[in-house]
Amino acid sequence: MKRLKASVGKVVITPPPVGTPMTGNTGRDTKSRGVPEDIYCNILILNDDSTKVCLLGFDNIGLEYATCNDIKNRIEKATDIPAENIVMWSTLVHSTIDTGMCQKTENSRGAFFEKMSVKVIAGVAKANERYEEVILKTGKTNVADLSFNGCMVKNDGSVVTNIEEFRVKDIVCTSGPVDEELITLSVWDKNDRLFALLVNFALQPAILVKYQWLISRDYINYLDDYIIENYGSQAITLFANGIEGNINHFDYQNSDQAGCLEEPERAGRKLGAYVRDSISNSSVLDGKIRFIEYETVLQGMAIHNFAFVTFPGEAYAESELKIKELSPYKNTMVISLANSESGYVHKKDLFLQEGCEDHSASRSLLVHDADDTLVNLVKEKILDNLLGQSIKTIERKASDNKYLHKDFHIALNLLMSYLYDNFGKDALINYLKQYSQAYYKPLNQKLKSGDREVLVAYFKDIYKKEEWPVRVISHENSVEITQDACPAISHIVGKGGKPCPYYRETYSTVYTTICENTPFEYVLEYFNEETGACKQIFYRKEVKQ
DSSP states (O other): OOOEEEEEEEEEOOOOOOSSSBOSSSOOOSSTTSOSSOOEEEEEEEEOSSOEEEEEEESSOOOOHHHHHHHHHHHHHHSSOOGGGEEEEESOSTTOBSOTGGGTSHHHHHHTHHHHHHHHHHHHHHHTTOOEEEEEEEEEEEOOSOOOOOOOBBTTSOBOOSHHHHTSTTBOOOOOOOOOEEEEEEEEETTSOEEEEEEEEOOGGGTEETTEEOOHHHHHHHHHHHHHHHHOTTOEEEEEEOOOOOOOOTTOOOTTOOSSTTHHHHHHHHHHHHHHHHHHTOEEEOSOOEEEEETTTEEEEEETTEEEEEOSSEEOHHHHHHHHHHOSSSEEEEEOSBSOOOOEEEOGGGOOSTTHHHHHGGGOOEEOOTTTTHHHHIIIIIIHHHHHHSOOOOOOOGGGSOOOOHHHHHHHHHHHHHHHHHHOHHHHHHHHHHHHHHHTHHHHHHHTTOOTHHHHHHHHHHHHHHTOOOEEEEOSSEEEEEESSOHHHHHHHHTTOOOOTTTTHHHHHHHHHHTTTSSEEEEEEEEOTTTOOEEEEEEEHHHHO
């Protein structure tokens, strides 16, 4: 198994108040949009000694394309990590901290984003100085009851109560399939402790609680607590948005859902239980890191049967499900809001009614044909290239291979010499006897039938595999095997070795043991100690007597 190296870091990126508490769909709930705890940039660097990939997950910070590239280029200057091998994503921008103006004016940007960038760059540089040997695992489970669709909401903040209201154009929702898959990439240190964790699932349905859009850190904070309680405080959790999810039909209700600020704790701990299920179903990733970038926005990484790909906005379920269908990797994450916060990425026909396009335009909506545009780019430029970097592997059984164990003779000779030199002849013979009783038990069982052709078939087969000349003669009551030299001794001498003084016991003791409790008796009629030339005879016991 190939052990990789990994390093982690955690940087506080909590911004100061900038006027309005939060931005989002409704703008009504200022309390839930506050920041009751710090928010972070979580860092995970994977290293297989030839490729380094740095993953940066930013809590609640909307990151524009220019900001991402600036941070990547500065990390490259401060470390040996290539800018193109750095993946950045936001956990959420619907209810993100109101930093939009910070990225649009130099003064405000200097007040927050510059300080944040410096902290993140320093955190990556520090992490890059220390690595631990790790094992990677991936697993997944289905999330059945975290789609908190509650009630749909209109622009004025009122709740939809009937199907007639659902048809009007000012409903803030869409409808469609939801991907329930939750995937984890877990990183384990040499003491089998959880070192880092990357979690990915369809986030959007899990945050709509009545008309209050909870900020992601609220329930991710409880997810962090859950992981620490169950796996130790050393574990760093990175949460990566899945797809938009397409909110289910408005009258779908989760019976556990609560329309209150206690909901994040329930959601976070319930999410933690799903993550634990995924971890328990994990399998080891054994392979090198493969990484690809296309046009600085689309990125992908693959190890063994795990992969992730990135979207520059919020992908919808149709796009994600199509990518997973096309992916050759068993567990494929689709990470949204990566390297940019360009907005929604979905088909034109996902709008339910006239007027939604106008409403959504304020969020830099990207309208794509999910089947013909971005999905195809992800497949052709990312997934196909990752697969092209892979080493083709095939499964073979030992029985599929040519029998060639000549160096086994050398190893056995060394063992025999050690036993003889240190413990004497009796210990050597006892070892060969025990070995023969175990290894040759099937042959011993066949010989109990009294069929001499069992011996004929065995010796013809073994010498054919050894590619060595031998004479096997079958008489009515005996089988004779004559050879001009021993293939094992010939190989040992040919490699400059010296046969054990009692190498003949690989014949005498071994075949005598094979004949135990059978109708046959073994005789080594002669044996040349230097070449192994010999004549062996298997007699029927009653005839010999």
